[in-house]
Amino acid sequence: AQSVAQPEDQVNVAEGNPLTVKCTYSVSGNPYLFWYVQYPNRGLQFLLKYITGDNLVKGSYGFEAEFNKSQTSFHLKKPSALVSDSALYFCAVRARYNFNKFYFGSGTKLNVKP
Amino acid sequence: GAGVSQSPRYKVAKRGQDVALRCDPISGHVSLFWYQQALGQGPEFLTYFQNEAQLDKSGLPSDRFFAERPEGSVSTLKIQRTQQEDSAVYLCASSLALSSGDVKTQYFGPGTRLLVL
Numbered sequence: 198a199q200s201v202a203q204p205e206d207q208v209n210v211a212e213g214n215p216l217t218v219k220c221t222y223s224v225s226g227n228p229y230l231f232w233y234v235q236y237p238n239r240g241l242q243f244l245l246k247y248i249t250g251d252n253l254v255k256g257s258y259g260f261e262a263e264f265n266k267s268q269t270s271f272h273l274k275k276p277s278a279l280v281s282d283s284a285l286y287f288c289a290v291r292a293r294y295n296f297n298k299f300y301f302g303s304g305t306k307l308n309v310k311p
Numbered sequence: 312g313a314g315v316s317q318s319p320r321y322k323v324a325k326r327g328q329d330v331a332l333r334c335d336p337i338s339g340h341v342s343l344f345w346y347q348q349a350l351g352q353g354p355e356f357l358t359y360f361q362n363e364a365q366l367d368k369s370g371l372p373s374d375r376f377f378a379e380r381p382e383g384s385v386s387t388l389k390i391q392r393t394q395q396e397d398s399a400v401y402l403c404a405s406s407l408a409l410s411s412g413d414v415k416t417q418y419f420g421p422g423t424r425l426l427v428l
Contacts, residue, residue, distance in 0.1 A: 201353075233419075240315065240402065240419035241354070287353050297342070297367050299417070301353030 199224045201290050203302035210278045211310055218273040218305045220288030230271040231289040232262055235304070241287060247271060258282070278309045313337070315420035317403050323426045324393045332388045332423045336405030344417060345378055345388050346402040354402050360386060361408065393427045400424050 200223045210216045222228065229248055233241040245256025252264045262273045271288060288302040316335045324330050336343050342361055346354035347370075356370040362383035371378070375393075380386040390397055404417040 203353075238421065240421045241404075243416045243418070246416065289353075297344075297359040297361075298356055298369075299344075299354075301346075301355070303351070303353045 199290070199292065199300050201288055201300050201302040203286075203288055203305045205305050206303075207306045207308065209308045209310065212280050213277050216275050216278045216282070216307065216309070218286050218288075218307060219270070220272060220302055221268070221270045222288070222290045222300075223269065224290050224292050224300065226293050227266075228293060229291040230262070230264060231291070231299075232256065232260070232271075232273050233287045233289060233301075235285040235287065244273070244286075278307075280309050280311055283307055283309045315403055315405050315418050317401075317420040317423050319423060320421065321424050321426075323428065325428055326393060326395060328393050328427075329389065329391045330393055330425065332390075332401050332425070334386045334388070334403030334405075334420060336384065336386070336403070337418055338384075339407070340405035340418075341383075341408040342406045342415070342417075343380060343386050344404040344406075345386070346404065347372075348400040348402055348422070350399070357388070357401075390425075393425075395427050398425055398427045 202221045231246045232244040235241045245254050247254045247264045255261045260275050285304050287304050290300045318333045345357040348354045358378045359367040360380045375391045377389045400422040402422045403420045406415040406417045
């Protein structure tokens with residue numbers, strides 16, 4: 198079965214410190230990988246995606262993510278967190294052979310404290 | 312330009328009532344998706360349209376759920392005889408045309424929060 202796991206329901210970090218939000222997946226083949234952010238009462242906003250090539254992908258608002266094929270992980274990172282980064286983050290995966298179906302993780306709430 | 316819009320933003324229904332949720336995708340976006348997001352969970356795929364054709368409805372949880380996109384733009388998700396377990400946020404997303412070898416970003420609407428009493 199295809200699945201995406203975000204093992205942490207919540208991540209707390211102090212402003213200015215680096216942050217990591219974890220994601221692992223179980224999808225056949227070499228999937229496409231995405232991160233989305235959701236603010237209260239707003240739709241999901243695209244942050245970044247991995248298709249192929251360099252394992253480190255840079256996205257919006259200073260976020261980046263590292264693809265690790267052997268560990269089937271796609272962790273979201275940022276060198277210096279901002280209070281405004283506090284939101285709900287979702288990892289998503291799309292199989293290459295079934296291009297209309299996206300699988301989302303359960304989300305990780307990021308709290309950045311001043 | 313305008314993003315994906317959904318209406319109503321909130322809907323309270325009595326159990327057994329029929330509801331209709333509307334999605335206006337970004338102009339020119341061929342692909343349209345519906346997702347159900349239960350409280351504390353990630354979105355779960357319901358159905359997918361390419362233009363007016365519903366190519367995948369494997370995620371619809373029961374035959375009470377029905378979606379249409381008759382002219383290839385606006386889409387409606389209809390839930391008949393609503394049950395309490397249908398309470399969730401229903402998200403719509405659109406993108407440029409999908410293909411097996413290409414990856415187009417999905418753009419999400421704000422969602423419709425449905426509460427069935």
